[in-house]
Amino acid sequence: MHTTAMNDIRACLFDVFGTVVDWRSSVSRDLAAFAKEKRISGIDWLEFAVEWRKLYQPSMEEVRSGRRPFTILDVLHRESLDKLVARYRISGLSEADLDHMNRAWHRLHPWPDVVEGLQRLKTRYIIAPCSNGNIALMVNLAKRAGLPWDCILGAETARAYKPMPDAYRNSCRQLGLAPSSVMMVAAHNNDLRAAKAQGMKTAFIPRPTEHGPGQMTDLAPDPECVDLPATDFVELAAKLGAIPLR
């Protein structure tokens, strides 16, 4: 990307699940710890987390297609969890237990480079998530993980799930910025392709273990939709001219 184009950037928006946080190990460890406490045994919680995530796209597709009015991710996650609890024949869970399990997505852990990178980027840019997670999920996650967002944007504020154009367009509009002044940061080429189609700048950060060992997808940036590749958030901050802290 030309330096002149980078100079126009005023805000960086971030995909969260996979890009900012390691959902797979976080959800599985969280559920495993809860299961131990509840004396639930015989379940592979890593597999459970992956199965839960597999229901993510189909649940949002109901909203994207217009078959269902906009519904926040906490509700979609809970519906998927209820299906899995039945499928795995887990019994004896109270409403409070299920709510606690569903909020595993509010307790995800960031990749090790994230907090330092965001702190640096915040000194020079507006930084915000542009995630399919709802506001409460994003706020609770940020509060625990120390993510210093300037505001929370994404599906709930845009009333559209990525990769629908409105998810990106409305987020830029709500910042009062042209898409060309906003950089979308993600570990997923399809997210960046959709952002670029709306005129945003794009940065790719590889997260080669998001899906565990043997991951075959999104190992490298697609040059057709990626303006700026970086190895992690700290290198991204450096490439975008955000000074080291202290």
Place this chain on the structure above:
Amino acid sequence: MHTTAMNDIRACLFDVFGTVVDWRSSVSRDLAAFAKEKRISGIDWLEFAVEWRKLYQPSMEEVRSGRRPFTILDVLHRESLDKLVARYRISGLSEADLDHMNRAWHRLHPWPDVVEGLQRLKTRYIIAPCSNGNIALMVNLAKRAGLPWDCILGAETARAYKPMPDAYRNSCRQLGLAPSSVMMVAAHNNDLRAAKAQGMKTAFIPRPTEHGPGQMTDLAPDPECVDLPATDFVELAAKLGAIPLR
């Protein structure tokens, strides 16, 4: 307020214009500096700022009444500015000049106790504005003033201008919290009355010079709608058990 009720509080939402920032002196000084640069003379910018603010409630009333679809405050502010520029017969302003003047509301200065109070409150509570200002205005203002919000809530995310019930209800809902777990903080009794009617807790902070010397309104909390009075944001933090920093 009983200690038990205070223990339930998870988030504090703040009115901004008047409560967090001194709009009157900020707007007038900002415009006066710009006018000097542009060699515009003969205008009392303190009076101009007050006249601008007088058009604030009528402009939102068009939206509240349903006569006009939801329109962000930056647009309402600009329409009011255009009226005033005509009324004061100020000529020779470019589109860029008018946009700069309109963004005086993005450059407001906080009262001196605000940043320390918010930093303390943030260690224990979710803190967010619940203002009629739009997201871009709130983000830009916070970035300049160092307001450490966890997220931006208010009219644009709730799609309703205070004191409409949805402005408060949707803000609590977007945090995933019952209104009884959320405290509304304002320097205006009518804002707190509307918040309390939706089940929120309320705190009053006096800003006796918001409207300049001789202010006659909102000098004291109305005991009918105020749960917790405090002299400023630092005292509020102390009363809510938020520890001093370092």
